[in-house]
Amino acid sequence: MSRPGGAERAEAFRLTPLVPDTGCGRSRHWACHIEGRPDVATLAGCLEANGLHRRCDHPALGVFRHSRGHEIAWVTATGRIQIRVDIEVPRSERPATAARLYRSLAGALASKQSARSNT
Amino acid sequence: MKQMRSLLAALPDDDLTFLGSSPYVYHCHHFNLFHDQTVDDALGNEQAFAVKSRAAHEASWHLLADLVKSADAVTPAERLEIAAAALPWMGHGRLALLTEKHGGTARGEYLHYGFSWQEKYGSRVRRRHPADAFAAGWAAAATEVAYDLPPGSLRCREHACFACREAACTFEVEGGGDANLDTYVGKETFERFISPATVGQNEDTVRKIAAGLKDFVAGIESDERGLVQGFGVYVTRHLANYYDQTAYDTIHMIEREKPRVTEVIEELFGESGHVCVFYTCGGILASPEWEALVGPPENDPESIVVSCTAIARGLGFGHWSIAEMVPGERLVLQASSNYEAPFYRERYGKSEKPRCYFFANAARAFMQLAHKVDWQERPQLDDALYQSLFKSNLGWDLEMTRCQTRGDEVNEVVVTRRKA
Amino acid sequence: MSTDYLADAAKGVPSLHAVLVTAMPDCLLFDSWLEEGSSWQAEEIATYLGDLFRANREGLKALSSWSADMLVTIESPEHYILLKEVSNDFVCACVFGRKTALGMARLYMQRMLERIAESLPVFKVEERPRGVRVVDFLDRYAPDPHAVLLRVSLRTGVPMAALEKPESLSDEHVAEIEKTAASILGLETLNI
Numbered sequence A: 001m002s003r004p005g006g007a008e009r010a011e012a013f014r015l016t017p018l019v020p021d022t023g024c025g026r027s028r029h030w031a032c033h034i035e036g037r038p039d040v041a042t043l044a045g046c047l048e049a050n051g052l053h054r055r056c057d058h059p060a061l062g063v064f065r066h067s068r069g070h071e072i073a074w075v076t077a078t079g080r081i082q083i084r085v086d087i088e089v090p091r092s093e094r095p096a097t098a099a100r101l102y103r104s105l106a107g108a109l110a111s112k113q114s115a116r117s118n119t
Numbered sequence B: 001m002k003q004m005r006s007l008l009a010a011l012p013d014d015d016l017t018f019l020g021s022s023p024y025v026y027h028c029h030h031f032n033l034f035h036d037q038t039v040d041d042a043l044g045n046e047q048a049f050a051v052k053s054r055a056a057h058e059a060s061w062h063l064l065a066d067l068v069k070s071a072d073a074v075t076p077a078e079r080l081e082i083a084a085a086a087l088p089w090m091g092h093g094r095l096a097l098l099t100e101k102h103g104g105t106a107r108g109e110y111l112h113y114g115f116s117w118q119e120k121y122g123s124r125v126r127r128r129h130p131a132d133a134f135a136a137g138w139a140a141a142a143t144e145v146a147y148d149l150p151p152g153s154l155r156c157r158e159h160a161c162f163a164c165r166e167a168a169c170t171f172e173v174e175g176g177g178d179a180n181l182d183t184y185v186g187k188e189t190f191e192r193f194i195s196p197a198t199v200g201q202n203e204d205t206v207r208k209i210a211a212g213l214k215d216f217v218a219g220i221e222s223d224e225r226g227l228v229q230g231f232g233v234y235v236t237r238h239l240a241n242y243y244d245q246t247a248y249d250t251i252h253m254i255e256r257e258k259p260r261v262t263e264v265i266e267e268l269f270g271e272s273g274h275v276c277v278f279y280t281c282g283g284i285l286a287s288p289e290w291e292a293l294v295g296p297p298e299n300d301p302e303s304i305v306v307s308c309t310a311i312a313r314g315l316g317f318g319h320w321s322i323a324e325m326v327p328g329e330r331l332v333l334q335a336s337s338n339y340e341a342p343f344y345r346e347r348y349g350k351s352e353k354p355r356c357y358f359f360a361n362a363a364r365a366f367m368q369l370a371h372k373v374d375w376q377e378r379p380q381l382d383d384a385l386y387q388s389l390f391k392s393n394l395g396w397d398l399e400m401t402r403c404q405t406r407g408d409e410v411n412e413v414v415v416t417r418r419k420a
Numbered sequence C: 001m002s003t004d005y006l007a008d009a010a011k012g013v014p015s016l017h018a019v020l021v022t023a024m025p026d027c028l029l030f031d032s033w034l035e036e037g038s039s040w041q042a043e044e045i046a047t048y049l050g051d052l053f054r055a056n057r058e059g060l061k062a063l064s065s066w067s068a069d070m071l072v073t074i075e076s077p078e079h080y081i082l083l084k085e086v087s088n089d090f091v092c093a094c095v096f097g098r099k100t101a102l103g104m105a106r107l108y109m110q111r112m113l114e115r116i117a118e119s120l121p122v123f124k125v126e127e128r129p130r131g132v133r134v135v136d137f138l139d140r141y142a143p144d145p146h147a148v149l150l151r152v153s154l155r156t157g158v159p160m161a162a163l164e165k166p167e168s169l170s171d172e173h174v175a176e177i178e179k180t181a182a183s184i185l186g187l188e189t190l191n192i
């Protein structure tokens, strides 16, 4: 199958909408998917620029930790993303915190895409 | 923490893990809270705190002694420092030990029991008694080890607790302890009471998944609060002797003093097996970690039971194996080793009846998760789902057919579909 | 569950989603009407709204500003929820969509209540045994409801077989389980 060009490839890294994920933690876990397969090192670089560092460097799994304790887990093979809001965020603020993390991830993907399409 | 890691030991074929010679397992806060609550219900808050902190004291003392020895820590300050650093590694939170030769105080933050109780129940129930008996026992043992005091000479009480909406947990360590350190259940005890590892159905798959999981959980680090979070739960690397001693001492007391509710307490300790399987095994199966290491779970009862058995091994519960599995009908689960039976045999001798409550009820919960949860829909593993699966009429009968506490070769439980 | 007199009273009232009659003081659903296709759980709503009404009544009594014809109004983003006592034994809740003006909703409710009050059974609600109410309370509010009766049994020594038939418990056992229930919930006394 032929790969689409730069602009459409950028499109291919889109995130699906954020929805509550499994877990007992009362609005702490949120899910989305990366459509397409960005490579690990570049995405890690982008997230690190957004204040997250890679906590788990298993080849099949990236877990990126925010200085406030939030985490973004990414299953590289399936594109599954789990956003974990830190426990000390009050329950009522967890959805908004998750949404902020989601936007920062989307931003990281967008910057990665523009880096790609410029090359 | 380097010192703790240097103590890691195992009987790998038997799926048992040790810190020095102390057996340890991974359990989540749902299990831990339910277990302690059953002790509280049985004995009343005050006596329960004494029983729990004594068990914690006895379980911790040997670990702390191994730890300071391996670190070659000589001064009390060094030793207290080591004890304070070990607790967060185990996921129990932070405990500052401000004790001297004859006692003193300690102050805890994010202590596992109090903190997770507040998170789980705090908005629904006002708690009026402290939750951190484990930390109390730890503080007493650490002080004895730090100052070379006679083992068991101190005790510790918790005066304020985060679970009771106090800012932090505060403890007082003082003389008058009654912990008994004469007998100890360690690695050598396990070797005497377990049997050669059984080979069950799907053995290769179970072994392979368990090995991957062991590697993975061994690498999990606690956060700056001293909490270990994984799979949607707070995990502890907990001393198995604590669970065994609190459960069996409490059950024996009920058998002596309130025999007509013996079955009730057995059911409640068994219920904590359901709680563990639902939240920990369920949480693991639904997690991104599992999806990355093994692949997303499928709606296939056999594969779920295989996965749960591997998870039990991976968490150090022992060498559990599937002797027979007929989807929709029947599971025969065996354990040639577990963390319940060796403790029982060493401490109390042979039992007249089967007593591996956790193992047996976990098997039933395996069947419930395997048949009643839609894994492809990525279920919300919350209280509501728990109630719907475990509140009444599970639909599975349970029989403990063999038990090492009774002197049988292996532990065995038969779970069968309840006839309508 | 929908009885003719409620359906009749609700007929033609615009934007009406639900009418619930709750028996007091137990806050249990007595009767209800839900618009067709509704996915609400009448029992659950009746329970919570009953609790809310009772708390409101106690609060107003404490402020010495309570009267029996008090109307409680809740304005949520999508609904107006109106609560009013029909008699000592019943509270009625009506849930309106916000398309109806609040004043109109109140007027409709007043008219419906007149009809409902006429149709409610004239006999007093039979008081359920206290043991039953304690067990219901635990089932509704205790953490881990799946295990709460086992916990009560373990704490009190009252066998499970007896707790499963709370209507037949002795006064002594009722007093004991009531004390235990309060302790499980961290309450001084049970408000039942």
Ligand SMILES: [Zn+2]
Binding pocket: B108, B111, B114, B130, B131, B132, B158, B160, B161, B162, B163, B168, B169, B170
């Ligand atoms: Zn505490």
